[in-house]
Amino acid sequence: MTLRKLLSFSLMLLSTAAAFGGGTSSLDLGKPFGFCTLSSRTANTTYNITGGGCYEYPVPSSVSSSKVITLTSTGKDMRSTIESAINNYSVIIFDGSKGDFILSSKIGFSGTKNKTLLGINNAKLCTTWYASQEIINALDKAGVPSMSTSGGGGTLSNGTSVTEEAEYNTRRIIIEMTGDKSEAYRNSGVFSFSGCENLIIRNLKFQGPGSIDVSGADLISFVDGTKHCWVDHCDFQDGMDGNFDITQKSDFNTVSWCTFSYTSRSYMHQNTNLIGSSDSETTGYLNTTFAFNHWGTNCKARMPMARVGKIHMLNNYYTCTSGGNCINPRKNSEFLIEGNYFAKGVKSIFSASSAKAVTWKNTNYSVEGKSGESSGSTVTVPYSYTVADASKVPTEVSTYGGATLFGSETGGGGGEEPTPEKPDTPQLVEGNNYIVASGENVYDGKKIECKNITMTYGNDGQWTVGASDAMASEGFSNLAGGNVNPVDASGKKYSSSKNVPTTGTYYVFTPTSSGTLYIASYVYTGKVVYVTENGSAVSFKANGTTVSSGNSISSDNYNGYITFPVTKGKTYYLFGESTKIKIFGFNFVPEGTGIANVNANVNANINANGKAYNLAGQEVDANYRGIVIINGKKVVR
Numbered sequence: 001m002t003l004r005k006l007l008s009f010s011l012m013l014l015s016t017a018a019a020f021g022g023g024t025s026s027l028d029l030g031k032p033f034g035f036c037t038l039s040s041r042t043a044n045t046t047y048n049i050t051g052g053g054c055y056e057y058p059v060p061s062s063v064s065s066s067k068v069i070t071l072t073s074t075g076k077d078m079r080s081t082i083e084s085a086i087n088n089y090s091v092i093i094f095d096g097s098k099g100d101f102i103l104s105s106k107i108g109f110s111g112t113k114n115k116t117l118l119g120i121n122n123a124k125l126c127t128t129w130y131a132s133q134e135i136i137n138a139l140d141k142a143g144v145p146s147m148s149t150s151g152g153g154g155t156l157s158n159g160t161s162v163t164e165e166a167e168y169n170t171r172r173i174i175i176e177m178t179g180d181k182s183e184a185y186r187n188s189g190v191f192s193f194s195g196c197e198n199l200i201i202r203n204l205k206f207q208g209p210g211s212i213d214v215s216g217a218d219l220i221s222f223v224d225g226t227k228h229c230w231v232d233h234c235d236f237q238d239g240m241d242g243n244f245d246i247t248q249k250s251d252f253n254t255v256s257w258c259t260f261s262y263t264s265r266s267y268m269h270q271n272t273n274l275i276g277s278s279d280s281e282t283t284g285y286l287n288t289t290f291a292f293n294h295w296g297t298n299c300k301a302r303m304p305m306a307r308v309g310k311i312h313m314l315n316n317y318y319t320c321t322s323g324g325n326c327i328n329p330r331k332n333s334e335f336l337i338e339g340n341y342f343a344k345g346v347k348s349i350f351s352a353s354s355a356k357a358v359t360w361k362n363t364n365y366s367v368e369g370k371s372g373e374s375s376g377s378t379v380t381v382p383y384s385y386t387v388a389d390a391s392k393v394p395t396e397v398s399t400y401g402g403a404t405l406f407g408s409e410t411g412g413g414g415g416e417e418p419t420p421e422k423p424d425t426p427q428l429v430e431g432n433n434y435i436v437a438s439g440e441n442v443y444d445g446k447k448i449e450c451k452n453i454t455m456t457y458g459n460d461g462q463w464t465v466g467a468s469d470a471m472a473s474e475g476f477s478n479l480a481g482g483n484v485n486p487v488d489a490s491g492k493k494y495s496s497s498k499n500v501p502t503t504g505t506y507y508v509f510t511p512t513s514s515g516t517l518y519i520a521s522y523v524y525t526g527k528v529v530y531v532t533e534n535g536s537a538v539s540f541k542a543n544g545t546t547v548s549s550g551n552s553i554s555s556d557n558y559n560g561y562i563t564f565p566v567t568k569g570k571t572y573y574l575f576g577e578s579t580k581i582k583i584f585g586f587n588f589v590p591e592g593t594g595i596a597n598v599n600a601n602v603n604a605n606i607n608a609n610g611k612a613y614n615l616a617g618q619e620v621d622a623n624y625r626g627i628v629i630i631n632g633k634k635v636v637r
Contacts, residue, residue: 025400027292027315027388028257031055032200032230034289034312034383036254039228041287041310044382047252049228051116051200052090057406059091067091073099077128083107091116094204096123104128104620106189106217110224112196119204119234120406127188127240128620130209130265131174138173145268149213157181166268167213174214185209188240189217196222199229203405208238210265216240222250225285233257235402238265239272242302246288247277251309254289259402262298270300270323276307279331279354283308286333289381292393294401295320306333312381313337315388317397321345327372329355336379341393342366365390514568540564 024030032049039047053063067090071081078101085092086109094101096119103125131139139145144166152165154172158181162168175181188209193199206219219239222229227250236243236258243260246253260272272295276286286309295303299320304311305328313335318326326346329335331354338361342349350372352358357376364372388396540547541563 023400024405025257025292025396027392027396028400032254033256033385034254034291034314035252035287035310035381036228036230036289038252038287038383040382041284042382047228049198049200049230050114051198051230052092052114053116054091055116055118055200055202055230055232057093057118057120057203059093063091068093070095071101072097073101075099075102077102077104079103079105079107082125086112086115086117090114091118094119094123094125095121097121100124100126100207102126102128103190105184105187106192108192108194109196110194112193112199114198116200116202117204118202118406119403122205122403123203124205124207124235125190126207127190127209129185129188131212131267135174135177136267138177139170139267142169142173144169144173144213149269158183162215164213167215170212171214183214186214186216186240189221190219192217192221192223193226193229194224196226197228199226200232201229201234202232203234203403205235205403206237206239206243208243209240210238210267211262211269211271212240212267213269214240218242218245220244222246222253223248224250226250227252229253231255231258233401233403233405235259235261236272237261238263241269241271242274243272245274245277246286247274247281249282249285251285251287253287254291255293256289256291257293257397257401259294259296260299260303261296266298270298271302271305272299273302273304274306275304275309275311276330276333279307281308281332283332285309286311288312289314290316292316292397292401294318294397295323295326297322299323301325302328304328305330306335308332310334310379310381311336313340314385315339315341315390315393315397317341317343317393317401318346318349319343321347324348325351328352329358332356334376334379335359336381337361337364337372339363339387339390339393340365341390342368342370343394344368346370361387363387363390514566516563516565538564 032055035041036049037047039045052067054060059068069085069089069091070093071078071085072095074081075098082092082101082103086107092115094117101124105127147166147169149164149166151163153161153163153168155161156168156172157175160171160183162171171183174185175183178185190206190208201220208219217239218241219236220231221242222245225248226246231244231254233256237260244255244258262270262272275288286306288304288306288309289312290304291312291314294317296319300323303318303320303323303326305325307330311329311333313327315338318341320326321343324347326342326349327335327337327340328350329352333355335352335355335358337350337359342365344367346366346368349366349370350360352373352375355375357379358372358374359379360372360374
């Protein structure tokens with residue numbers, strides 16, 4: 001164990017921190033500090049923040065083992081397991097050695113006190129829902145990104161009134177595409193703490209569905225007076241509404257050594273940290289310390305944006321080159337900003353509106369020479385601290401920020417992502433031989449992306465395959481036999497005698513063993529599918545009824561599944577004529593495994609007990625499309 005010299009605050013005793021794996025920064029105090037340790041915004045009145053009795057790993061022997069629980073992933077929805085653990089234990093260890101922790105929806109806690117949540121071995125808590133490429137395409141087509149986020153709106157088909165144009169149209173389109181008027185997907189977050197106290201959350205990763213403008217859940221939120229909490233060395237990525245918001249009289253909280261970012265999952269509204277939800281927030285609360293945090297990739301606003309509170313911005317690091325305003329003092333807030341580092345390309349480092357007071361110190365540094373400005377009376381905080389030289393911030397925060405504590409029990413700092421086991425039987429999620437019409441999925445343990453391929457009918461009576469939009473990605477040769485620009489037996493084109501549609505898209509499948517191909521689909525209008533085997537028409541079944549060779553399904557309301565036998569090594573093409581055809585998923589079942597008792601009903605509801613499961617055994621909500629188990633029967637939804 002290596003002992004490192006720690007930065008000293010005069011209100012605290014010097015202490016040492018154990019450095020495991022990648023170690024800790026010499027600037028890292030390694031214990032609660034800042035506003036979370038106080039009970040006054042103006043006087044040095046201390047609060048003993050202990051969480052569940054420790055904030056270290058391994059858990060000290062002084063903490064009774066009866067108060068500690070260690071969780072590992074089951075690969076299924078762990079919402080109820082995690083909720084029960086936090087309710088019944090003081091120290092909850094999330095061990096990521098068996099994979100990520102999956103949550104079907106946000107877990108809400110009210111009045112919870114004296115808890116410590118620690119992550120080890122790369123522990124990550126993930127939401128399940130995210131906007132598919134099909135949804136993104138529809139939003140783009142409707143022009144949602146250019147719509148107003150402050151006015152307009154309307155009433156949704158479920159009776160909900162929405163006052164912003166972009167949000168209204170986003171939610172309207174998702175309802176129309178999924179049929180889910182309950183909008184259950186909007187609850188895709190991890191934790192919400194209401195009226196809670198004395199919480200410590202350390203070394204955890206949080207992965208959301210991606211930001212989208214639907215007034216949905218935050219990854220984590222502190223609301224309704226949640227106070228005296230320390231959130232340290234955590235990674236926040238792709239929150240639906242915000243990554244981490246603190247509102248509604250919450251008070252005396254510290255956020256340190258955390259990272260905030262977004263991936264390509266995020267669509268719009270990359271507004272990462274909100275302090276105070278409206279201009280009418282009650283004054284005197286929301287006092288918060290942000291120290292040694294990193295706002296990085298694709299963060300666009302609210303880093304943080306704050307109202308009412310006294311906010312101390314100490315030695316934070318900004319590399320958010322796609323962003324708008326970084327530090328954003330708003331109504332009735334007071335900001336003390338010092339020792340922060342703004343990298344090259346950060347566009348707007350500071351913008352204030354109706355703030356009560358701002359003190360911008362000359363210890364801040366911008367590579368491009370940008371600056372904020374002070375206003376009002378001088379802002380101070382009632383605790384002692386040392387400002388690190390801003391030049392040290394990039395290296396220290398990049399190296400030691402985020403979930404970098406404790407390392408891995410099996411060696412190699414930070415833990416390793418486990419290699420997923422290939423299941424013995426086909427599964428629509430995390431599984432064997434599964435693709436959907438677009439997006440990132442898994443085939444034979446490899447990630448693939450399936451894109452539409454365009455066909456053109458020429459004057460010569462021949463079909464030409466559009467190679468520019470061919471299916472392609474890692475591992476796709478396993479799916480398409482290495483032929484990402486498919487041709488028929490003639491070598492280049494499909495003959496018009498094949499009777500395939502004149503416009504539309506198709507999908508390709510070359511099985512590595514013989515079996516049965518199931519396709520979950522839905523049709524608003526037009527012809528759903530025409531199937532060929534190596535260019536020759538074959539018969540198939542729609543909802544169990546045989547469709548003769550050379551025919552296709554034509555119905556304005558067809559929904560269900562298509563199935564047909566396939567032979568090893570032969571290439572099968574599924575043609576769809578209309579852009580209003582949706583193919584939700586393919587499930588290939590090799591000979592000998594079998595799928596029995598499959599009912600066709602894309603609009604199948606979850607049963608009266610509210611339970612439906614995918615083939616991996618994970619509980620799913622009404623948004624899920626594919627083969628689900630309801631009341632012991634397999635149903636295509």
